[in-house]
Amino acid sequence: MRKTALIASLAATVSLAGVLEAKTIKIGIGHQSMCTDTYTAGIIVKELKLLEKHLPKTGKYKDADYQIKWADYSSGGPITNQMMASKLNIGVMGDYPLIVNGAKFQATKSLRTYYVAGTGYNLKGSGNAVVVPVASKIHKFSELKGKAISVPVGSAAWGMTLKALQDAGIKSSEVTIKNQSPAVGAANIAKGKIDAHADFCPWSELMEFRGTGRKIFDGSEAGIPYLHGVVVRKKLADEYPEVVVAFLKAVIDAGNWVLADPIRAAESLEKWTGIEKEVQYLYFSKGGHLTLEPTIKAKWIEALKFDHGVLAREKQIPPLDLKEWIQDQYIRKAFSEMAMDYDKQVGIIHDPQKAHAGLGPEVWHAKEGIKNYKDLASYLKAVGKFQANAQKLNATYVYDDVTGLKLFGKMAYYVKTKDAYKAFLRKQDAESYAKKVGSVPIDFEKAILASTS
Numbered sequence: 165m166r167k168t169a170l171i172a173s174l175a176a177t178v179s180l181a182g183v184l185e186a187k188t189i190k191i192g193i194g195h196q197s198m199c200t201d202t203y204t205a206g207i208i209v210k211e212l213k214l215l216e217k218h219l220p221k222t223g224k225y226k227d228a229d230y231q232i233k234w235a236d237y238s239s240g241g242p243i244t245n246q247m248m249a250s251k252l253n254i255g256v257m258g259d260y261p262l263i264v265n266g267a268k269f270q271a272t273k274s275l276r277t278y279y280v281a282g283t284g285y286n287l288k289g290s291g292n293a294v295v296v297p298v299a300s301k302i303h304k305f306s307e308l309k310g311k312a313i314s315v316p317v318g319s320a321a322w323g324m325t326l327k328a329l330q331d332a333g334i335k336s337s338e339v340t341i342k343n344q345s346p347a348v349g350a351a352n353i354a355k356g357k358i359d360a361h362a363d364f365c366p367w368s369e370l371m372e373f374r375g376t377g378r379k380i381f382d383g384s385e386a387g388i389p390y391l392h393g394v395v396v397r398k399k400l401a402d403e404y405p406e407v408v409v410a411f412l413k414a415v416i417d418a419g420n421w422v423l424a425d426p427i428r429a430a431e432s433l434e435k436w437t438g439i440e441k442e443v444q445y446l447y448f449s450k451g452g453h454l455t456l457e458p459t460i461k462a463k464w465i466e467a468l469k470f471d472h473g474v475l476a477r478e479k480q481i482p483p484l485d486l487k488e489w490i491q492d493q494y495i496r497k498a499f500s501e502m503a504m505d506y507d508k509q510v511g512i513i514h515d516p517q518k519a520h521a522g523l524g525p526e527v528w529h530a531k532e533g534i535k536n537y538k539d540l541a542s543y544l545k546a547v548g549k550f551q552a553n554a555q556k557l558n559a560t561y562v563y564d565d566v567t568g569l570k571l572f573g574k575m576a577y578y579v580k581t582k583d584a585y586k587a588f589l590r591k592q593d594a595e596s597y598a599k600k601v602g603s604v605p606i607d608f609e610k611a612i613l614a615s616t617s
Contacts, residue, residue, distance in 0.1 A: 189225075189404060191215070191411075192233045192252035194243030197437045198346060200365045200447045201284045201291060201392035202256040204418040204456055205411075207436050208429075210234050212421065214414035220406045238345045239364075241318035244268060247277065253397040254411060256283060258320030258364055258390075263472050264481065265395050266489040271482040276398035278491040279468075281412050281458040281498075284419075285391035287515050290453055290569050292324040292383035292390055293368035297356045298376065303591050305381040309334050311359035314344035314352060320390065323471055325362045326478045327386050336478070353377045365390075365453065366443050372575050373443050373559070379575065382589060384567050389467045393460075396494075405494065412458065412498040419456035422448050427534065442528060442559035451516075451523045451563065451570050459499075459510040460492045516568035523563060525573065525587075530556035540578070540585035544615035547573070551612070564589040565597070578611035579603050585611065 195206030209215050219230055235252060237243050240261025246252040248268065255265060255277075262279060269277045294313070296302045302311075305328055315322045329336065344352065349361035354376035361367075361377070371377030383390050394415065401408050422429040430444035437444075447454045465486060475481040499506035525543035527535045529550070537543035540562065550557055560573030565586045576587040577594035581601045588594035594605035606614065 187227050188229045188231060189407060190231045190233070191254065191400075191407065192235065192246075193254045193256070193411075194235050194237055194246055194252045195256045196239065196243075197236050198238060198367075198439065199258070199392075200439075200444065201258065201390075201454060203283075203433065204422065204458075205256040205281075205283045205394050205415045207433070208418040208421065209411075209414045211432070211436050212418070214417045215411055217417070218410035218413040220410060225406065238347065239316040239319040240265070241316075247395070247397060248272075248275065250397075253400040255395045256392065257395070258392045259468060259471050260320045260323030260475065261318060262393055262395060263323075263468055263475060263484060264318060266486075267472070267482040267484040270484060270489070277395045277489070278398060278401050278494075279460070279489050280394050280396055280401070280408060280491055281415060281495040282391055282393045282460060282464065283415060283458065284454045284456045285389055285464070285514075286383070286453055286455065286569075287389050287513060288384035288517070288567050288569060289324075289386045289388050289390045290382055290384045290516075290567070291365035292321045292362070292386070293379050294325070294328070294360050294362045294381035295353055295368045295371050295377035296360045296380050297353050298378050299356065300359070300378065302360065303380055305385070306332050306334070307380075308360055309338050312340040312342060313360045313362055314342040314349040314358045315362040316345055316349070316364075317341070317343040319364055320392075321362045321364045323474060324383050324386050324390075327388070327474050328381060330474070330477070331386070350376070366439060366447055369443050369446055369453075369572065370439060372572055373440060379589075382567075382569070384569060384589075388470060389463060391464055391467065394458075401491070401494065405497075408494045409497045409501065412495050413502060415458050416498060416502060416504070419458070422456060426450065426452070445528065445559070446561065446570055446572065449526075449561075449570070451520045453570060455514040457509070457514070458495055459506060460490060460495065461510055461513065463513065465490060516570075517566075518568070520563050520568035520570070525563070526561040527573075528558040528560070530558050540587060540611075541583060541615060543573075544578075544585065544612050548612045548616040562587040564593075566590070566593050574608045576608065577605045578608070579605055580611070580614055585615070 196202045197207045240257030243255040244265040346367045352358040426449040430441040433444045434441040562573045579598045
């Protein structure tokens, strides 16, 4: 009898403990307010309180007390460290940091994370880039041999840099890699204290917009998709799978909020992050750098496997069992509960080269907002007229003829053929095309003069 009573008492205690545990659910989220590709699982969810909107409040969650903690970091590495220390259970980061996260957890005896969703991507790999001071004579990545490159070690840009060095045949001993945060690297570029700085979105465009840096290598040249995503600790996913699904619903809502009004999003994000709206618009507008998409595509799995190989060759990263790590059931559940077709969406890939072919250049007029033009000739003439009348322009945007990527108009290289123009991201591409048509590349101001002469 005593034994039966004891068992009953223990069962009641365990049951009560389960109830008490369910009442307080701690959700620690590591995000990056200075990394555009993480915004739909970070700053937007935080500021619009989208997670609170979707958290379960019925059944075993009826009396739950959710304690949400947001922690902001300059790159993905520190987020992984905090997750391993059990201080965070959700992390938002880029491709290479995601891989490091999964591999580090799998290297332990019992700790694990799951890769549960994407946040955004660029099929061509744009977002990462290498920038030099505006006055630098360096125009190609190969010219960095013997130079010093700063980069946030462990970041997506670090992984891109390692691959670019491998592709260029430059040994690690032939360059000096300095570990610098985005803000420190950008400051050193502005002061000319470093030969080059490699960074993730949107730092290269931020330096271009502010007039302190010039891009010499775009991530699209690496030939690997650039993507960001969400990792969660297995413990959270196993104990509270509905919470993970709720978080992913918030990610979907955040993406829809941006797509509904990119200008509003750009202006709001400037207030929340300090990154100028003109830079935000370059990423989030129609035809922008970033495709907001949470599905886990087969192509992303291939890219992550390749990226792991890059790190393994350079830094002896631990093995990563992708099959165990990648778990798409949570994002599938989120899609299902929001009446969305996951299988249809997962098969769609946005290719800038094809999708942006019919898009025309834009001018962000300080008073009149965004203005669209049918071609580069009419755009350049309009800019010339605005300048002649001393009208302020926040920014101008054109598309690279080779990749379809959106660029700041002032940073593009232009080639004129009779009355038509083409714009290019890379100087060498502009030179190659100009040679074919018997022309020469010109910069933004010269293109404006040519269009109005």
